[in-house]
Amino acid sequence: MAISQPLTNKKHDDVRLTHVELSRMRIRPVSKAGMKASAAVAVLVLVSIIWSMAGNPNMEWGVVGEYLFASLTLKGVLVTLYLTVASLLIGIVGGVLVAVMRLSGNPVLYNIAGLYIGLFRGTPLLVQIIFWGYMGALFKNVELGIPFTGITFFSVPTNQLISPVVAAILALGLNEVAYACEIIRGGIIGVDKGQTEAAYSVGMPPRRTMLRIVLPQAMRTVIPALGNEVITMLKMTSLVSVIAGADLLTNLQNVYSQTYQVIPLLIVASIWYCGLSAILSVPQGYLERRFGRGHESGGDR
Template sequence: MTVQASVREGVTVPVPSTEDDVEAIPLRRPWRWISAVVVLIVLAAFCYVIATNPNLDFGTVGEFLFDKRILEGVWLTIVITVISMVVSTVLAIVIAAMRLASNPVLSSVAWLYVWAFRGTPVLVQIVLWGYLGLLFDRIALGVPFTDVVFWSVDTNSLVTPFIAGLLALTLNQAAYSSEIVRAGMMSVDEGQREAAYSLGMSPLYTFRRVLLPQAMRVIIPPMGNELISMLKNTSLLSVIAVMELYTQASVISSSNLKQVELLIVVSAWYLFMTSVLSVPQYYLERRFGRGATRALPPTPFQRVRAMIDSRRPGPEPAPATTKVEVVER
């Protein structure tokens, strides 16, 4: 250990050394490594069983992974997910505003909507919309309670299976998303609105620049989960013959009797799409969470860069020297 000292007016004053006097030894945790080895052994055994299973035809999996019909189902799945999520988000904002309104009629209607669509299974709603032609032969616009009709169309030609699936998923998702939006708006302190109004901000500007950025920190994580759930719920449209990913795989497997192999293909595509959707959600959470923590956690790229930099050899430390300062009067 090197001791530094300074001399002032003939008095030597010891200065503490910058080197550590005590070497900290980390606590040994052998069970952590034992448990990690056990998990790796179980995972390796599972992969070996799957890879050596004679009942699985991996050639069929590779053959249909990029089949034209599968790719058409993937594209239709993405289209349904995007349209349903965008429209349901707009409806959710309207319904949440109605729930928060002081008008008892608006709040009651919004509550009834949420109660009805959250209280019934989405599969039942899909089937009901698919069988809408059994309830109404034609859809018409006219004067209520009279025989005056301005426009009329056959229900089955207007509400196709694709439209029925969009309606079911959109209206069901709007009920769930409205509660997420309402929770996000209620998480913002009321003083924020009052302070913005006292500065002369308009209600629209206050909502866009003050309330919404703070509410988004609460809204985005569950909305990201709802987006992923919406992507997977499109598989339920197979009951009304919408040719999305799962329906296409079912049609193929019914002809070649490779049900398990086609399910693996479907699972691989769903895992890929959900992984891609998780990336923008992660960065949106970081962006709107900037004011919640003093320091944001590093991104995966930043962690990799830090790990690489830590392995690079750094500059050698300068040798310790004894410093003596003499002050003359």
């Protein structure tokens, strides 16, 4: 009679053998020498750059300190902030409107929105600023009346109505509409369609559904992108210097065009742009946390 061999679990033996081998292995931490060396080199390069700039007599730090809080600089900062806020308001309100048109089932509204986006995203912002700044060369007067009848109720010279600041707001704001539209449209598309269907099922009209249900949920993904647009818009205001928009860079350019102190005055402008960007990042972070509640990693537990 044959003696049966004891059954063995080959797979289990392999696993047990692997564990034994692992227990005998010496675990060595990953060497951090390369990381420490890279960090040391980076710090050395950074310190060298700062030292070379701080000790360079051409930086003229005395001039930087003189104009950093000068009245003309502060006036330019206020105009820059005004242009940023006004342009963003136009961009966000217009962006919502154009985004709704772009999502509309009406082919006329859809194509008009597409044409608008293509026009303003397809031409450089600098060209648009110059175009609005020289609008008086295209239309001598801005008139309001009944078309094709010659009857005019209101007429004013274009250069009187569209000042450099107004031209800057129109150029920046209308350009921002095209970009804000795509950001908002992407946020709306990202909202689950079931939310809209649920609102319709309880009798909520489309307009109220968009305002009360869809847009608040879309803000979670819209806010970070719009926050970047705020910083971008702040820096884009410097382009209005080509039409003497009285912003920060324009005022400083007027100074260094006479004193030839280009580098120190550009440093003044850079310090203010960096500082304002840091300040504007604070409300962005707050809004991101506000609209992102319930969607953080803790919500997946």
